[in-house]
Amino acid sequence: MRYVIATALAVAMAAAPAHAKVLRYSTNADLLGLDPAINNEGPTNAMKTNLYEGLIYRGIDLSLSPGLATEWSQVSPEVWRFKLRQGVKFHDGTPLTAADVVFSLGRYKAEQSDMKSYVATVKEIRIVDPQTLDFVTNGPDPILPQQLPLFYIMSKVWAEKNNTTQVVRGTSAPTYINFNANGTGPFKLVERVADNRTVVEPNKDWWGKAEHNLTRAEFRPIANAATRVAALLSGEIDLMYPVPAQDVQRINATPGAKVLTGAELRTIFFGFDQARDELLDMKGSGKNPFKDKRVREAFYKAIDIQGIQRVVMRGSSRPTGSMVAPGIAGFSEEVDKRPAYNPDEAKKLLTEAGYPNGFPVTLDCPNDRYDNDEAICQAVVPMLTRIGVQIKLNAQTRSKHFDKIGLKENYNTSFYMLGWTPGTFDAHNMLVNIVTLKEKDSGIFNSGRYTNPKVEELSKKAETEMDLKKRQELMVEAQKIHKDDYGHIPLHQQTLAWGVRDTVDGSVKPRPSNDVDLRQIKMK
Amino acid sequence: MFAYIARRALQSVLVMASVAFVAFALFQYMGDPINQMVAQDASAAEREALRRVLGLDRPFYVQFLVFLKNIATGNFGFSFRVGSPVAQIIAERLPATLELVFVAAMFALFIGVPAGVYTGLHRHGAMSRFMLTISLIGVSLPTFLIGILLILIFAVLLGWLPSFGRGQTVQLGFWSTGFLTTSGLKALILPSITLGLFQTTLIMRLVRSEMLEVLRTDYIKFARARGLTNRAINFGHALKNTLVPVITIAGLQIGGLIAFAIITETVFQWPGMGFLFITAIQFVDVPVMSSYLVLVALFFVIINLIVDLLYFAVDPRLRVERSVSAH
Numbered sequence: 001m002r003y004v005i006a007t008a009l010a011v012a013m014a015a016a017p018a019h020a021k022v023l024r025y026s027t028n029a030d031l032l033g034l035d036p037a038i039n040n041e042g043p044t045n046a047m048k049t050n051l052y053e054g055l056i057y058r059g060i061d062l063s064l065s066p067g068l069a070t071e072w073s074q075v076s077p078e079v080w081r082f083k084l085r086q087g088v089k090f091h092d093g094t095p096l097t098a099a100d101v102v103f104s105l106g107r108y109k110a111e112q113s114d115m116k117s118y119v120a121t122v123k124e125i126r127i128v129d130p131q132t133l134d135f136v137t138n139g140p141d142p143i144l145p146q147q148l149p150l151f152y153i154m155s156k157v158w159a160e161k162n163n164t165t166q167v168v169r170g171t172s173a174p175t176y177i178n179f180n181a182n183g184t185g186p187f188k189l190v191e192r193v194a195d196n197r198t199v200v201e202p203n204k205d206w207w208g209k210a211e212h213n214l215t216r217a218e219f220r221p222i223a224n225a226a227t228r229v230a231a232l233l234s235g236e237i238d239l240m241y242p243v244p245a246q247d248v249q250r251i252n253a254t255p256g257a258k259v260l261t262g263a264e265l266r267t268i269f270f271g272f273d274q275a276r277d278e279l280l281d282m283k284g285s286g287k288n289p290f291k292d293k294r295v296r297e298a299f300y301k302a303i304d305i306q307g308i309q310r311v312v313m314r315g316s317s318r319p320t321g322s323m324v325a326p327g328i329a330g331f332s333e334e335v336d337k338r339p340a341y342n343p344d345e346a347k348k349l350l351t352e353a354g355y356p357n358g359f360p361v362t363l364d365c366p367n368d369r370y371d372n373d374e375a376i377c378q379a380v381v382p383m384l385t386r387i388g389v390q391i392k393l394n395a396q397t398r399s400k401h402f403d404k405i406g407l408k409e410n411y412n413t414s415f416y417m418l419g420w421t422p423g424t425f426d427a428h429n430m431l432v433n434i435v436t437l438k439e440k441d442s443g444i445f446n447s448g449r450y451t452n453p454k455v456e457e458l459s460k461k462a463e464t465e466m467d468l469k470k471r472q473e474l475m476v477e478a479q480k481i482h483k484d485d486y487g488h489i490p491l492h493q494q495t496l497a498w499g500v501r502d503t504v505d506g507s508v509k510p511r512p513s514n515d516v517d518l519r520q521i522k523m524k
Numbered sequence: 525m526f527a528y529i530a531r532r533a534l535q536s537v538l539v540m541a542s543v544a545f546v547a548f549a550l551f552q553y554m555g556d557p558i559n560q561m562v563a564q565d566a567s568a569a570e571r572e573a574l575r576r577v578l579g580l581d582r583p584f585y586v587q588f589l590v591f592l593k594n595i596a597t598g599n600f601g602f603s604f605r606v607g608s609p610v611a612q613i614i615a616e617r618l619p620a621t622l623e624l625v626f627v628a629a630m631f632a633l634f635i636g637v638p639a640g641v642y643t644g645l646h647r648h649g650a651m652s653r654f655m656l657t658i659s660l661i662g663v664s665l666p667t668f669l670i671g672i673l674l675i676l677i678f679a680v681l682l683g684w685l686p687s688f689g690r691g692q693t694v695q696l697g698f699w700s701t702g703f704l705t706t707s708g709l710k711a712l713i714l715p716s717i718t719l720g721l722f723q724t725t726l727i728m729r730l731v732r733s734e735m736l737e738v739l740r741t742d743y744i745k746f747a748r749a750r751g752l753t754n755r756a757i758n759f760g761h762a763l764k765n766t767l768v769p770v771i772t773i774a775g776l777q778i779g780g781l782i783a784f785a786i787i788t789e790t791v792f793q794w795p796g797m798g799f800l801f802i803t804a805i806q807f808v809d810v811p812v813m814s815s816y817l818v819l820v821a822l823f824f825v826i827i828n829l830i831v832d833l834l835y836f837a838v839d840p841r842l843r844v845e846r847s848v849s850a851h
Contacts, residue, residue: 032605033607035607040562111573112574112577114561114566115563116566116570169561169577169604169607178607179608195606195799196689196690220688223790223793223799224791227672230672230679230680231687234679234680368806397555399555399559400554403556403559408558444566444567
C-alpha cells in the first residue's frame, strides 16, 4: 500500500510540466472563510480578490481600474451608472448577468453580512438594460467607486443551486459558500483545508490578460514566526510575511533569500479620555487633566518618536504626525509633520496646566496586535515619567484590550494605544470612526470621545461633497484642527517586510495593504 | 469488575461537567468574540445583533446549561471562526494529534525503557553517563526550543526533513493518516521527537532508579543464587517489578502528551487539536474551546481507567487484596 502510493506520488511529481511556476506562500493566520459577504479581514479579502471580482479593481498601487464594469460615471447626484463587462463567465461556466450584481448586493445587505459598510450608501440597483446598472444612493455619495473593489460579485444561479444564498455565521448549518468559491476572478479554487492549505490555479477563461505567470499557488499559513522563517530559509516556501524585525538580517544573510520592505497603511496612535469629568485613576479629585489641551500637548511633546523608531522598531517604522498614511485619499504632507520632541517644554506645559507634580494615569496597550506594541508602550513609560506623570502600564492580549477600550466596557480607559487603517482607503473613514462621534454610528473607536464641532461639521460636509478637490480640502482642514487640538498622538506607520526566495521574480513588491494579490506575482 | 467500570464512568461524567463549568466561568474573562468576528468599523447595532444571534447576550450559567443540553444530545455547536460544526472539525484534527502522540509515546517507551534498564545495570559505564547527560537536555529544555533547534538542524541546515505541516496524507474513511506516504512519515519525525523527548528521559530516569532499587532486593539475590540467567533476572524479575510506577507515569504522560501537544503543534504548524485550541483561544472561539476541554478531560479519565485496569494485570497483590476486602 505504502509503496503504491509513494510510487503514484513520484509519478505525479515527475509528470508535472517542467515549466511549472508554483508559488508557495505563507502568513501567520489562516483565511477566515470564503463567503464574500462575511470574513471582512485583510488576508481573507486578498484571497477573495484572487477568486472573485468587483465591478472595480483596486491595483497594487491602490489606484482604481475597470473590473467587471468597463466604465462608470455619476449621471445624477444620487445615481452612479455602471456598464457591465460582457462575455464574462463564472468559474463554473455560467455567464455573468446584471441579476448577479443585484443578488450580490442583497447578500451584502443581509442582516449577518460583515461587508455592509462597503455598500452602506447604496439604496438599490436598477437594471436599466442587461449591460447597464444604476446604483441609487441615499443622498449623494462622491466616493462610491472607492468602496466597491471589495463588493464581490457572486453567481446567483450557483448559490441557488447549492442552497447557499443566506448569509449565516456561527450558529446554524455550515454554508457551502464559505468553503467553496465560484467567482469570475483570475484564479480558481482547487482545494481548501482549514488551517492547512488553500490551493488555487489560474482561470484559463479569465477575460483579462494575466500579468502573473503562475501555474498554481499554495497558501500555507504558519502561525509560529520562527517556523515561518525556517520554512523560508529551507526553501519550503517562496514568500512569507510578516518577517519579525530580529530575523531580517539573518534572512538577508542567507543565499537565495531576502527581505523586501515597504510602508504599511495602518497608523498607530495614542488617544486620551476627554469625556469623563474625572480621570479613572484620580478618583475623588473631580479632575480630568486630559480635558486641558496643554496636558495633551505635553504628552505629545514628551514622546521621543525618533528614539522609538530607532530602538524599539529597529528602523522599521515611519514616524508620522498624521492619523492616516501616505496613499490614503486625504493624506496631507503638512499634517504629517510632527511637532518637535521637547521634554522641557512638555514639563513647562504640565506646570502651566496646574500639574507641576504630574498625575497618575494608566496606559492601556495590546501585547499581540501591532508590531512591538507592548515594547512601544514600555518605552513611553519612562518618557512620561520624566515630565512627572505617574504612569502605569496595562498591557494585555488583544481581545481583552479591545473590550476594555471599546464599546463593550464603555470605553473604560484614560490613555490607550490603537491602530487604524481606513478600510475605504479614504481619510473620511478615519474621521468618522476615530475623531468624531456626533453622527449616527460614528466614533466606534473614538475611545477618548474626542469631539470638536468644527471637525464634526467638516467631516459631515466631506461626506456629501461632490467636488473631489474640495472634499480633499475639507478632510485636510478637519485633520489640521484635530492636530492643533492634540486630539490624539499619532506615532508611526509600521514598515511591512516580506521574505522571498530567489524563485520569485524581482518585479514582486510588497503592497501597502500587506497581503498578496496573486495577479502581481511572477516567478523566475 | 463491571461495577467498578460503571462507577468510574459515572465519576467521569461528573469530572467532565465540572471541567466544562470551570471553562465556561473562565470564558467570561477572555474578551469578546464579537470583536474578532466583525469588521473594525462595524456599528454598535451590528455588534449587538450578532451577539444575539450567537446567544452571547445571555448570562454565563444559561450559556453553560445550553451547552450541557447540547452536548448531551451530541451537538457540540459551530465554530465561530471556521464556521463548521465543532464535532466535524475535531474529527478532522483528531487523527493528526493521535498519530503524533502515538509515535511520540512509542518513541518514549522503546527508547526510554531499554535505556533505563541499560543505565540501571551499567551504572558506571561511559555509555550510561553519556545517556544521562543527554537526558538532562530533555528534562531541562523547553519544548518549543527543542522544536526550533531540530528545525534549524534538520530542515534549514541539512534540508533532510520538512520544517512544518503533515506532508501528504491518505484518507482512510474518516481517518486521515500520514503513515502511508514518505512525506507523511518524514513530517512525523521532528514533531514526535520534540513531543516525546521529555517523556523519554522521564521514563528512562524512572526505570533506572526503580531498577537500582529492585536490584538490591533479596529476591534478586536469591534468583542469582539459583543460577538463573542474567536475562531472566533482569527482564523477568527486575524489570517486571519496576513496572507499576512506570505504567502510572507513562499513562498520565500519554494524557499529558495529548494535552500538551499544543506547543509542539504550534511550532510545527501541525494541523491537530492542540493547534486548533490555540487558534480558538486567540479568536475567543467558545464552542471549540469548551468542546476541546471536555474532550481532553474525557481522554484523561479513560487513560486513568486503563492504567487502573493495567495494575490488576501487572500486580497480583492488588487482585488478592481486592478479593479479601470484598466480603
